[in-house]
Each structure stands twice: as structure tokens, then as C-alpha cells.
Amino acid sequence: MMLEPDLFKRGMRRLASGVSIITTVDAGERHGMVATSVCSVSAEPPTLLVCVNRSATSHAAIRRAGFFCVNLLAEQDDQLARRFSTPVGRDQRFDDRQWTTLTTSAPALVGSLASFDSEVVEAVDVQSHTVFIGRVKAIELWQSEFVPLVYHDGRFDTLRGPGQSKSEPA
Ligand SMILES: Cc1cc2nc3c(=O)[nH]c(=O)nc-3n(C[C@H](O)[C@H](O)[C@H](O)COP(=O)(O)O)c2cc1C
Known part of the structure; x- marks a missing residue:
């Protein structure tokens, strides 16, 4: 039996996830996007993964550059997360926060919870x-x-406890 994609989406809405901005730089241009699909793979050696839609502008950039930085967002970063998850104002995404670089030249967000600067070791196409x-x-x-x-x-939220959510639905 073929499962309905809508049922899958409704099920996945029940999965609470941390929110990250994935960045890279390609031909001197910075790219970044919000992703919840970040996952730790192994600690020895430190390895993680992110699933990036082929339609995202960052996709080709990460492929070409061969590196990306995962920046974990704090609760007060919800406006930044909205900016990095809609095509509107894509040119201004990096404007009003401080960004630096670590080992690769992917942008690392100063003041985020943590930045993981990473080199692509494998890229697996799935659907x-x-x-x-x-x-x-x-x-x-x-x-x-x-x-x-x-x-x-379907909304940004915090872990402050019941009844203390600060965000309206995205
Ligand atoms: C909460 C949230 C999580 C997201 N997670 C992912 C993800 O894991 N992978 C992905 O490819 N897109 C994800 N997206 C969608 C991209 O952030 C969005 O399509 C973005 O605009 C792509 O960048 P672009 O506009 O430069 O193409 C997510 C969006 C939101 C709001």
C-alpha cells in the first residue's frame, strides 16, 4: 500500500527538532539556510550529517565547496531562522549579525549555541x-x-516549559 505523503508530513510535525543554519561559501559568495535535519553520526571521529534539498541555493554551493558549517540557534534567533528559510531577502541574510570563520571559510555565527565547521566526506543522493x-x-x-x-x-518554540512559548506559527 502506498502511504500518503501528507500523512508522513503530519507524523513528522510531531518530531521536535533543534534548528540550525547551515552555511558555506562558493566563488566568494556566502550561502546559508535553515535546517532541522542535522544529526550526529559519530564522535570518533566527530562526524555529522545534514539533508539538503536539491532545490536549495546552498545545495550546489556545498557540493562545489566541499565544506559547510552547522550553527545551532538559540531561542532568541527565531527571526534570523525565518530569514534563512524563505527566499525573500536572500541577499540580506548575513547582514545584521556577526559572522566569522573557523577552519574552512564557511561562515560561523558568533553568539549561536555552537558552530561545527565540517568538510564533506560523503554525499548521498536520496530522492x-x-x-x-x-x-x-x-x-x-x-x-x-x-x-x-x-x-x-510547524512553529518555532522554546524549551522553557509549558505555556511559555514565545513564537507565533511560522
Ligand atoms: C524549521 C525549518 C526546517 C527546515 N529544514 C530543512 C532541512 O533540513 N533541509 C532542507 O533542505 N530544507 C530545510 N528547510 C527549508 C529551507 O530552509 C528553505 O527552503 C530555504 O529557503 C532554502 O534556502 P534558499 O532560499 O537559499 O534556497 C527548513 C525550513 C524550516 C522553516
């Missing part, structure tokens, strides 16, 4: 997406006190 597996080359833990931004049931 509409490519799973980029990255060997982590540098890590920066920008904050010691933190509350992560989470995405759940």
Missing part, C-alpha cells in the same frame, strides 16, 4: 535531497548558558 556527511574540523561553543530554538508542529 529530493542529498545527505551531506561532514567530518568536523573545528567546533566553537559560543555560550555556556543557553536555551535552544526548537521547531515543532
Whole structure:
């Protein structure tokens, strides 16, 4: 029996996820996008993965560059997350926060929860997406006190506890 994609989507809305901005740089141009598909693969050696839609502008850039940086967002970064997840104002995505670089030249977000600067070691095409597996080359833990931004049931939320959500649906 063929399962309905809509049922899959409704099921996945129940999966709460941390929110990251994946960045890279290609031909001198910075690219970045929001992703919840980040996942730790192994600690020895430090390896993670992210699933990137082939339609995203960052997709070809990551493929060409061969590196990307995963920046974990804090609860107050919800506006930034909206900017990095819609095509509107794509040119201004990097404008009003401080970005730096670690080992690769992918932008690392100063003040995010953590940045994982990674080199692509494998890229696996699966349906509409490519799973980029990255060997982590540098890590920066920008904050010691933190509350992560989470995405759940189609909206940005916090982990502050019941009844304390601060965001309207995206
Ligand atoms: C909460 C959230 C999570 C997302 N996660 C992913 C993801 O894991 N992979 C992906 O390819 N797109 C994901 N997207 C969609 C991209 O962020 C969005 O399509 C973005 O605009 C792509 O960048 P572009 O406009 O430069 O093409 C997510 C969007 C949101 C709002």
C-alpha cells in the first residue's frame, strides 16, 4: 500500500527538532539556510550529517565547496531562522549579525549555541535531497548558558516549559 505523503508530513510535525543554519561559501559568495535535519553520526571521529534539498541555493554551493558549517540557534534567533528559510531577502541574510570563520571559510555565527565547521566526506543522493556527511574540523561553543530554538508542529518554540512559548506559527 502506498502511504500518503501528507500523512508522513503530519507524523513528522510531531518530531521536535533543534534548528540550525547551515552555511558555506562558493566563488566568494556566502550561502546559508535553515535546517532541522542535522544529526550526529559519530564522535570518533566527530562526524555529522545534514539533508539538503536539491532545490536549495546552498545545495550546489556545498557540493562545489566541499565544506559547510552547522550553527545551532538559540531561542532568541527565531527571526534570523525565518530569514534563512524563505527566499525573500536572500541577499540580506548575513547582514545584521556577526559572522566569522573557523577552519574552512564557511561562515560561523558568533553568539549561536555552537558552530561545527565540517568538510564533506560523503554525499548521498536520496530522492529530493542529498545527505551531506561532514567530518568536523573545528567546533566553537559560543555560550555556556543557553536555551535552544526548537521547531515543532510547524512553529518555532522554546524549551522553557509549558505555556511559555514565545513564537507565533511560522
Ligand atoms: C524549521 C525549518 C526546517 C527546515 N529544514 C530543512 C532541512 O533540513 N533541509 C532542507 O533542505 N530544507 C530545510 N528547510 C527549508 C529551507 O530552509 C528553505 O527552503 C530555504 O529557503 C532554502 O534556502 P534558499 O532560499 O537559499 O534556497 C527548513 C525550513 C524550516 C522553516
